[in-house]
């Protein structure tokens with residue numbers, strides 16, 4: 213058990229931090245206000261190998277581990293949770309599902325361009341009537357000759373408007389219930405497949421969250437992902453790792469909010485001294501720092517188990533605990549960050565209000 217990152221892992225952390233400070237920080241509020249998707253940043257992250265962090269080089273990936281992956285999501289989210297969630301949904305949901313369940317052909321055809329950052333991915337499970345109860349999926353797929361024909365609509369798909377490759381779940385055998393839902397790979401431009409309403413959100417506004425619609429959408433038979441009927445069961449395994457992503461997103465945003473509050477407390481003077489000299493403010497900052505560290509440790513533990521999946525380690529429980537705790541810590545920390553800023557925490561000239569809006573996704577998604 214080693215609580216230090218290795219030198220190479222620290223180097224990745226440093227380079228992603230530098231990238232986020234230089235390429236993301238200056239634009240954060242502008243993108244947030246305009247709900248502007250950060251296309252250029254995503255392309256650059258692709259060139260850095262960060263759109264396929266954990267996948268082997270033969271499938272276009274960087275061949276790194278889950279510890280490196282959570283470090284990347286954490287550092288991006290420390291500056292902008294919107295970039296963090298875009299990269300997380302692409303890596304751990306869309307590409308992660310193809311890596312876990314895809315055939316060799318599917319991995320070379322679809323995973324490789326995703327992992328190289330040439331294409332953007334999305335993953336569609338949620339429907340208007342099937343949220344927490346995702347097994348209640350209503351979108352259908354029926355086999356007609358050499359094609360599956362999909363009909364229905366998905367909601368709240370991260371990257372839904374811009375994705376080149378979508379992995380979506382649809383019912384293929386209603387009688388078999390949770391063993392009657394299959395996963396499909398759908399390419400942008402497939403007739404009958406198009407994005408629907410782009411949501412106008414409370415937070416993470418530069419990320420894209422959209423409906424995805426299927427109207428008599430013909431998908432080649434070979435684009436069924438995994439065993440027919442096992443798409444929902446595979447989705448639960450994908451979500452095991454997806455929760456580690458959300459935990460890293462939460463830790464990153466909490467860290468960003470904490471640093472903003474600490475810097476503000478040192479420079480804001482009231483009653484003739486910096487407010488950081490008042491013990492009531494110090495108590496808040498100490499609790500925030502301690503809780504973030506605890507959330508980070510849970511997240512790194514889950515990531516370390518994910519790295520040892522080939523030794524039979526499972527992450528279902530540990531990933532869920534990390535996500536639960538880190539999400540709630542992020543909400544508490546962002547709340548205190550606004551409080552420490554006083555009235556300026558309510559004003560868009562300071563970063564606290566944006567963290568406060570963005571972190572709420574972590575206790576919902």
Ligand SMILES: Cc1cc2nc3c(=O)[nH]c(=O)nc-3n(C[C@H](O)[C@H](O)[C@H](O)COP(=O)(O)OP(=O)(O)OC[C@H]3O[C@@H](n4cnc5c(N)ncnc54)[C@H](O)[C@@H]3O)c2cc1C
Pocket residue numbers: 301335336337338340342343344345367368369370371416421573576577
């Ligand atoms: C920004 C954003 C991005 C997202 N990205 C994606 C994505 O990329 N792909 C995707 O498929 N989905 C995505 N989602 C969907 C997300 O996973 C769902 O919002 C989430 O699963 C909750 O479903 P719901 O919104 O329908 O809420 P509901 O399931 O309707 O829940 C409403 C409330 O009821 C509670 N509740 C539900 N069931 C129970 C129960 N059994 N006992 C007690 N309380 C319960 C919930 O905790 C919640 O408080 C995204 C959502 C958002 C907001």
